Amino acid sequence: MSAVEMHRVVGSRRWSAGRIARVSVMLLVAAFFVIPIIGFIAMAFRNQENVAAGSDGFLGLGGMSWENAVYSWSQIVGFGPGGGGLFPRWILNSLIVSVVGGVLGLVAALPAGYALARLRFRLRKAWLFATLLAMVMPNTVLVIPLFLEVNAIGAIGQLWPVAIIMGFFPFGVYLSYVHFMTTMPPELVEAARIDGLGEVAIFLQVGLPISKQVTALVAFFSFVANWTNFFLPLALLTSSQQNKTVSIGIQELIGASPLFNATVAAGLDVKLYMPQLALATFISMLPLLVVFLTAQRFLIRGQTVGAVKG
Structure with missing residues (x-):
């Protein structure tokens, strides 16, 4: 042929x-x-x-x-009292709590995942089970207890409790656990111990250098979860217009539109219709798009986290 x-x-x-x-x-x-x-x-x-x-x-x-x-x-x-300016402030608030919460979640997830994967201590399986349980627990279940705790310290309407709570990211701990279980063999850890390295030094000098992919995965998923979180900011930040995040701010824009609530819109100088609502929603999606494009290379590689190499 x-x-x-x-x-x-x-x-x-x-x-x-x-x-x-x-x-x-x-x-x-x-x-x-x-x-x-x-x-x-x-x-x-x-x-x-x-x-x-x-x-x-x-x-x-x-x-x-x-x-x-x-x-x-x-x-x-122009939406808002006193000349407006609320929407850019909401975007900034979302960036603050998402970045701070993501950094806290990353700092907590990587060492916790390493400890669950490569250290042997009492109640290790119980902690792993608690991590899995917290990972599948709906966020709405935790809103009321968290509100009572934040209210007890008089921090309702402030951003810092929201950012700290968003640092609680059990899914990131699970991803880190799977990563260290599959890419860091026990022989490597034992060899480092024989060389005289402590557990903290092993994590910093051996574990972190091989964790770029899982770091990108945890950071990306944490940022997305924090940015799109609705119930927690709704419960803790509604008392302050200036400290709201964009997730609940979009709902406020919709509620003040003549298309959905003519009574509220009648008392406003600014009228928001479909083009304005679409633009506000589109702008609120841009940070997610930027983060995704920035971390895309690591995310594609990180899809194999947990896979067994042949």
């Missing part, structure tokens, strides 16, 4: 009817999810008049302009 004939056979196998059908189904499913996202982002660059008139064009892309987005942003920034 000549090279040309072989190329034709291979090409026909590559694009068989079954493969074409599978690719078509995947493209259809992808379009089912992508098209609403495109329309949602496009909404942020339109104006309320075009939206109300229904002149949206193909996929809702009609009437888009940068001037519309600038106007919508000015309306969002």
Whole structure:
């Protein structure tokens, strides 16, 4: 068989009817999810008049302009008493609690995961079981006890208790445990002990250098969980407009829109409609996108955490 004939056979196998059908189904499913996202982002660059008139064009892309987005942003920034400025403050608050909580979660998760994986101490299995139990426990179960504790120290409405509580990240401990169990063999730990290293030195000099992937995983998942956390800020920060996070701030913007609550919106100087709400939501998603793109290389490698090497 000549090279040309072989190329034709291979090409026909590559694009068989079954493969074409599978690719078509995947493209259809992808379009089912992508098209609403495109329309949602496009909404942020339109104006309320075009939206109300229904002149949206193909996929809702009609009437888009940068001037519309600038106007919508000015309306969002103007929301709130005394000239507004609440939304940028909410973004900053979310960044503070997400970053501080993520750092605390990372600092706690890596040593705890190493200890559960490579140290032998009493009640080790009980601590591991407690970690798994805390990992699967719904966040709503803990909101009321946490509220009572924070209220007892008079810190309701302040950011620092929220940031500290967000540092409690049992899923990160479990990821670290799996990582050290699979990538740090007991022989390596024993050799380090024979060389005279203590447990802290083994973790710092041996464990951390091989933990880039799991560090990226824990940091990413912790940041996402903190940024999207709703019930905890709702319970602890609602007494202060300035200290709210963007997760509950978006809900407040929706509640003050004439589209959803005409009574509340009647007393406001700033009116928020669909373009403004879409822009605010889109901006609140940007930090997650930036973190994902920054950590993407480590996240792809970290997907194999827990896999057995052949």
